[in-house]
Amino acid sequence: MAGVAAATAASAWIMQAFFDAIATPSDRAQVWTVAGAIALIFLCRGVFSYLQAVLLAKAGNRVVAGIQSRIFSRLMGQDHAFFSGTESSEILMRLTQGATSARAMIDALAVGLIRDLLTFVGLAAVMVWQHATLSLMFLVIGPLAAIGLRLVLAGVRRLAGQELSSIADVYRVLQESAAGIRIIKAFALEDLMSARMDQAVRQTEARQNARTRVASLTVPMLDVLAGFAIAGILVISTTALIGGEATSPGQLMSFVTALLMAYDPARRLSQTRVAIEANMVGVNLIFDLMDRPLGLAEAPDAQALPGAPLExxxxxxxxxxxxxxxxxxxxxxxxxxxxxxxxxxxxxxxxxxxxxxxxxxxxxxxxxxxxxxxxxxxxxxxxxxxxxxxxxxxxxxxxxxxxxxxxxxxxxxxxxxxxxxxxxxxxxxxxxxxxxxxxxxxxxxxxxxxxxxxxxxxxxxxxxxxxxxxxxxxxxxxxxxxxxxxxxxxxxxxxxxxxxxxxxxxxxxxxxxxxxxxxxxxxxxxxxxxxxxxxxxxxxxxxxxxxxxxxx
Known part of the structure; x- marks a missing residue:
């Protein structure tokens, strides 16, 4: 991920040399050097992207598998009262949805808070290097985005909990239908169970759509803020409202390229925060099970039973x-x-x-x-x-x-x-x-x-x-x-x-x-x-x- 971030920043930085080479086509050595550098940068980025995808998937799968194994071992240590007092559909939902949320959380944290953050920092460094004064304008949207994001997260957290509750209802109806099929057939309850499933599925669908609507607010919000920031930078850089820095066309193009490329990781970082908040609800489900005290814990100084006969x-x-x-x-x-x-x-x-x-x-x-x-x-x-x-x-x-x-x-x-x-x-x-x-x-x-x-x-x-x-x-x-x-x-x-x-x-x-x-x-x-x-x-x-x- 560090390699991807570095290659992305380098692809923006090389734009200065790219446009300088275009401006002096007679310098063939410079043209071939810049062309080779660009090819090498994108080759490295491709290799690093592949390694990132493969290694991240491997690490994520290992973590999720470990979590599922730990949860199951924890469940096996619970007493009869736990299983008689907890619906199996709820246990199944916690194990499956919790593991899915854990995997999504790993991807969000690793890709969002590492790769995208590194990429954003690298591109911001290019912007500061090329034009430090103009770079300050891009940072204006930060506080405004944080305020809007805070409002979105509260809604996402609430709706994610409701969504998991609806998914548990789907599991419950499915399990009852499979276990009680003889009664369902004998009493002609097919329509009743179909109606229950339809209600559970529709409720899940409605809550998923509601969560998507709220979570998706971050994209247009950042689009608007970024648009105003980019427009402001354009006006300021072309009307000499600020001065003090001599800027070549190549530097300005490199700055603008880094600015435009920084928007995507910045937007993904905001979505990462929303994804973390939504998936924390599911992750909490599995940690509730893992943190539950064992009802049948073995004593630290446990002894083996003697041989037969036993009274x-x-x-x-x-x-x-x-x-x-x-x-x-x-x-x-x-x-x-x-x-x-x-x-x-x-x-x-x-x-x-x-x-x-x-x-x-x-x-x-x-x-x-x-x-x-x-x-x-x-x-x-x-x-x-x-x-x-x-x-x-x-x-x-x-x-x-x-x-x-x-x-x-x-x-x-x-x-x-x-x-x-x-x-x-x-x-x-x-x-x-x-x-x-x-x-x-x-x-x-x-x-x-x-x-x-x-x-x-x-x-x-x-x-x-x-x-x-x-x-x-x-x-x-x-x-x-x-x-x-x-x-x-x-x-x-x-x-x-x-x-x-x-x-x-x-x-x-x-x-x-x-x-x-x-x-x-x-x-x-x-x-x-x-x-x-x-x-x-x-x-x-x-x-x-x-x-x-x-x-x-």
């Missing part, structure tokens, strides 16, 4: 969402090598307890411990390696069936993957597919049924072979025949492991070592299946009601 204990652990208590302080132990089941009505706190065990959230009171170690003091990698999880909301990545199972243990062999699939009662349906284990599953397993996806998730947990097994409605999407086979497989898998189960199908926990009935965030009954049935309390009522529904 999970709730030591006065409770959790509240603000004023709303999800789990009251709870003290109980999930014994090593045994199965502990949590049952109860919806909203009783079962899933919250699992989130605490998985350390998707930290308790707001008390602690969750594994073999006495507070999970907040455990190394995150060690904790994740110690727990295998199967949830009721099965998530599959857009990859093959084999690779989705292999996520349980990424160094597993093909034979181990297939053995885990057999335990999960998934091998038969996989083998029947044309591509077998190499079958792509589509986005979140779009090409599989709910039961098939759940069996893949169970196979993934089987393959992980972790000392703690967490099952959250692991058989909810299976038919009765498949459930019996998977239940037998899970029972075999649970042997010798600390298993924590949340279940609505009470048949899946008949052989649990301990069953805890939760209500409103408290354990109100606990014991074995037979004990709770004999007691005739709330668990018995839940069991009998579920049995009646099954018969019905």
């Amino acid at each position: 999970v204990a709730f030591d006065g652990a409770g959790f509240a969402y603000g004023e709303k208590v999800a789990v009251h302080p709870l003290t109980l132990t999930c014994a090593a090598g045994q199965t502990t089941a949590f049952v109860g009505p919806s909203g009783s706190g079962k899933s919250t307890l699992l989130n605490l065990v998985l350390r998707l959230q930290d308790p707001t009171s008390g602690a969750v411990r594994i073999n006495g170690l507070d999970l907040r003091q455990a190394q995150m990698g060690s904790l994740r390696a110690a727990i295998a999880y199967v949830g009721q909301e099965t998530f599959l990545f857009s990859d093959t069936l084999r690779e989705n199972i292999r996520l349980g243990r990424r160094d597993a062999s093909d034979a181990e993957v297939e053995a885990a699939a057999r335990v999960a009662q998934a091998h038969d349906f996989i083998a029947a597919l044309p591509q077998g284990y190499e079958t792509p599953v589509g986005e979140n397993g779009a090409f599989l049924s709910g039961g098939q996806k759940q069996r893949i998730a169970i196979a993934r947990a089987v393959l992980k072979n972790a000392p703690i097994l967490v099952l959250d409605e692991a058989t909810s999407a299976l038919d009765n025949i498949s459930e019996r086979g998977v239940r037998d497989g899970l029972a075999a898998l649970s042997q010798g492991r600390t298993t924590i189960v949340v279940a609505h199908r009470l048949t899946t926990i008949q052989h649990a070592d301990r069953i805890c009935f939760l209500e409103a965030g408290r354990v109100v009954e606990e014991g074995t299946f037979d004990d709770l049935m004999a007691r005739g309390g709330k668990f018995r009522a839940l069991h009998d009601g579920a049995a009646g529904e099954a018969v019905g």
